[in-house]
Amino acid sequence: MDYAESKPSQVRELIRNGIIDGPTTGMCNGYAQGNLVILPEELSWDLLLFCQRNPRACPLLEVSDAGSRSFPQTAKGSDITKDIPRYRIYENGICTGESTNISSRFEEYQKTKGRLISFLIGCSFSFEAELLEADIPVRQIEEGVNVPMYNTNIPCISAGVFSGTMVVSMRPIPHSKVPMAVAVTAAMPKVHGAPIHIGYPEFIGIENIKEPDYGDPVTIKEGEVPVFWPCGVTPQAVLMNSRPSFAMTHAPGHMFITDVKNTILKYS
Amino acid sequence: MDYAESKPSQVRELIRNGIIDGPTTGMCNGYAQGNLVILPEELSWDLLLFCQRNPRACPLLEVSDAGSRSFPQTAKGSDITKDIPRYRIYENGICTGESTNISSRFEEYQKTKGRLISFLIGCSFSFEAELLEADIPVRQIEEGVNVPMYNTNIPCISAGVFSGTMVVSMRPIPHSKVPMAVAVTAAMPKVHGAPIHIGYPEFIGIENIKEPDYGDPVTIKEGEVPVFWPCGVTPQAVLMNSRPSFAMTHAPGHMFITDVKNTILKYS
Numbered sequence: 001m002d003y004a005e006s007k008p009s010q011v012r013e014l015i016r017n018g019i020i021d022g023p024t025t026g027m028c029n030g031y032a033q034g035n036l037v038i039l040p041e042e043l044s045w046d047l048l049l050f051c052q053r054n055p056r057a058c059p060l061l062e063v064s065d066a067g068s069r070s071f072p073q074t075a076k077g078s079d080i081t082k083d084i085p086r087y088r089i090y091e092n093g094i095c096t097g098e099s100t101n102i103s104s105r106f107e108e109y110q111k112t113k114g115r116l117i118s119f120l121i122g123c124s125f126s127f128e129a130e131l132l133e134a135d136i137p138v139r140q141i142e143e144g145v146n147v148p149m150y151n152t153n154i155p156c157i158s159a160g161v162f163s164g165t166m167v168v169s170m171r172p173i174p175h176s177k178v179p180m181a182v183a184v185t186a187a188m189p190k191v192h193g194a195p196i197h198i199g200y201p202e203f204i205g206i207e208n209i210k211e212p213d214y215g216d217p218v219t220i221k222e223g224e225v226p227v228f229w230p231c232g233v234t235p236q237a238v239l240m241n242s243r244p245s246f247a248m249t250h251a252p253g254h255m256f257i258t259d260v261k262n263t264i265l266k267y268s
Numbered sequence: 269m270d271y272a273e274s275k276p277s278q279v280r281e282l283i284r285n286g287i288i289d290g291p292t293t294g295m296c297n298g299y300a301q302g303n304l305v306i307l308p309e310e311l312s313w314d315l316l317l318f319c320q321r322n323p324r325a326c327p328l329l330e331v332s333d334a335g336s337r338s339f340p341q342t343a344k345g346s347d348i349t350k351d352i353p354r355y356r357i358y359e360n361g362i363c364t365g366e367s368t369n370i371s372s373r374f375e376e377y378q379k380t381k382g383r384l385i386s387f388l389i390g391c392s393f394s395f396e397a398e399l400l401e402a403d404i405p406v407r408q409i410e411e412g413v414n415v416p417m418y419n420t421n422i423p424c425i426s427a428g429v430f431s432g433t434m435v436v437s438m439r440p441i442p443h444s445k446v447p448m449a450v451a452v453t454a455a456m457p458k459v460h461g462a463p464i465h466i467g468y469p470e471f472i473g474i475e476n477i478k479e480p481d482y483g484d485p486v487t488i489k490e491g492e493v494p495v496f497w498p499c500g501v502t503p504q505a506v507l508m509n510s511r512p513s514f515a516m517t518h519a520p521g522h523m524f525i526t527d528v529k530n531t532i533l534k535y536s
Binding site for chain 2: 045049186267
């Protein structure tokens, strides 16, 4: 069961009930997936500004009302704290745990410390169904692993306490299909759009393509070129640089699946 | 002198020195123009969230650092308080004056009340050069007046204290060229993108097309269809609904001209 043809609301329910607990790559073809960052209200201005200034890496799909656990525009009836397969909890910038359900942590924080705000940021998993439609292979789906992600030397524009470099995801693409892969993804800017780099990992500060900083390594076949897209793990990485007292995020590759069709997102 | 071929930095200097004081439609072909909203820091979260939730009407080009008078990403060396031909000053939601230079008001407010934050929002003037390139007429340029703008019944998504309906700009387009006008502008989402309505003003709550709520009326010729685009005056209208203690904006049609080429904005 690969859930490629499942409806987002069904998959979110399977996740909520613990039946799905792995990466969401390849699920719910045609629907946008998102990265999650949950922050205390006092840090939210800086993150919202950071996203505005770095739309390639941080295309915002939705920002919650303060204190709310729902994203009414992109996934009615969902619960931000339960509908992602795996979360990470950060205290003072250090990951202090993973969980499949953060609802009690969310409420506990709000009761004792203050309101939280949730950010949903477009994920490149969203465009993979369109790559497949164009007969462009997506290696990590073929190999059943998480997408490889790397820290780079590409600077982001700073905002308040947040500054840092871009995280990218990598897909090996047959060289003859690279231009088409650029064209297909460029049409989808709300889920990272066109690649940020093609072909030379060392130019963007990646030393060893076989050792991703997040996710899993994938095979690069003869005649294939590594192509790099901006990644929604960027705000997590940047966030942790600034050692916020508290934050919760999705675990890399374990995304929030929205009810928004990619085709509609192209024009919104 | 229509300044269509002038560089933005030159035109901004002419504006700063009072030599240009009219609407900026038709100026600096190929460069993005923006709407300005300046607000006290305490209202800025709600406006940033409002823009995120309503990107058709409020596509953000840049948000300043608190207290700063510059937009370093879109117009290096510019001064937000001097480089627009005409500004409006609002107190408790009421327009209490217009001015060609708001630098002293800006500094006075900051000295006595607190920091201000400036929002630059894409303007549909930016895509007019591309319409002209496609042999699509732009009536208010032909007639030498400001673009007609209307209040509508199209709801915006609320954010904090801000809620209201969309303001639109209207251009009459020969019926055979309407599809091309949609395609040309849909490719430019950061400056409002595709039309929001085509052909029937009454469907969107406009009673009298000859009496725009902002700007000037223009001639609609036989065989032409009124086409409506989301307008960056929307945040001003919404803002005033909430009667903020203080705000400053551009005067409708008198925009901030950036150094950012529209072609680059398509891919950023």
